[in-house]
Amino acid sequence: TPALEIHGLRKTYDNGVEALKGIDLVVQPGDFYALLGPNGAGKSTTLGIISSLVNKTSGSVNIFGVDLETDRSQAMRLLGLVPQELNFNMFEKPRDILMNYAGFYGIPRAEAAVRAEKQLAAAQLSNKADMMSRTLSGGMKRRLMIARAMMTEPKLLILDEPSAGVDIEIRRGMWQTLREINAAGTTIILTTHYLEEAESLCRNLAIINHGRIVAEGPMRSMLAQL
Numbered sequence: 001t002p003a004l005e006i007h008g009l010r011k012t013y014d015n016g017v018e019a020l021k022g023i024d025l026v027v028q029p030g031d032f033y034a035l036l037g038p039n040g041a042g043k044s045t046t047l048g049i050i051s052s053l054v055n056k057t058s059g060s061v062n063i064f065g066v067d068l069e070t071d072r073s074q075a076m077r078l079l080g081l082v083p084q085e086l087n088f089n090m091f092e093k094p095r096d097i098l099m100n101y102a103g104f105y106g107i108p109r110a111e112a113a114v115r116a117e118k119q120l121a122a123a124q125l126s127n128k129a130d131m132m133s134r135t136l137s138g139g140m141k142r143r144l145m146i147a148r149a150m151m152t153e154p155k156l157l158i159l160d161e162p163s164a165g166v167d168i169e170i171r172r173g174m175w176q177t178l179r180e181i182n183a184a185g186t187t188i189i190l191t192t193h194y195l196e197e198a199e200s201l202c203r204n205l206a207i208i209n210h211g212r213i214v215a216e217g218p219m220r221s222m223l224a225q226l
């Protein structure tokens with residue numbers, strides 16, 4: 001079963017903008033996949049639909065064989081989302097942020113504590129776990145967003161423009177964390193408008209423009225075509 005299977009996905013916003021004009025996409029389990037394209041191409045809309053933040057106009061989305069339309073809550077349990085904006089409480093400590101998130105998802109406290117240690121380590125935040133989050137560097141804050149999404153141990157992790165507006169050093173730190181997560185078996189899909197980011201991280205990619213997939217395939221063969 002693919003990690004993600006999208007067929008004929010269309011989205012027309014209320015203002016009449018046709019953001020997606022029929023997207024087909026298959027991402028295999030274990031893949032590290034990039035959705036690459038310029039601003040306004042439809043990347044965020046696609047991720048928004050996958051993560052149930054945006055309603056589709058038509059088409060189908062399956063996450064590990066679970067239909068998003070008929071089994072939304074089951075599909076959502078398989079999914080971790082890292083939003084673009086930092087949206088945790090800056091006056092809480094990283095460990096508490098992770099524990100509270102796990103609590104929200106009904107994960108027992110003892111299990112949550114084990115997961116928190118693991119995710120803090122993967123995000124290179126072990127020695128910052130009990131500091132006020134406000135005092136973390138920009139890179140640490142981005143990695144905390146990733147650690148939090150991983151607390152539910154999603155099979156599919158999606159990130160919307162993870163390095164929008166962050167400098168190259170921060171980006172490299174995030175890339176390292178994401179590579180480790182993928183190596184441990186989690187399928188990752190991210191959107192980016194940096195070819196360099198897709199090239200550095202991803203095995204497969206789709207290029208999206210004006211609401212359509214214009215090219216799709218392994219990174220290597222795609223680079224050869226550019």
Ligand code: ADP
Pocket residue numbers: 013014015017018019037038039040041042043044045046
């Ligand atoms: P990308 O993430 O590739 O930059 P988006 O999915 O954000 O692209 O946007 C695709 C198109 O849909 C753009 O023309 C954008 O202006 C439009 N759009 C995005 N969100 C909304 C919205 N909430 N309402 C109306 N139009 C939107």
Ligand code: ADP
Pocket residue numbers: 015017039040044
């Ligand atoms: P992104 O950087 O993800 O492509 P934008 O910066 O274009 O998104 O948009 C930021 C927010 O505004 C998003 O929530 C998007 O859905 C919304 N948005 C984008 N374009 C429009 C639009 N034309 N009309 C209404 N909302 C929009």
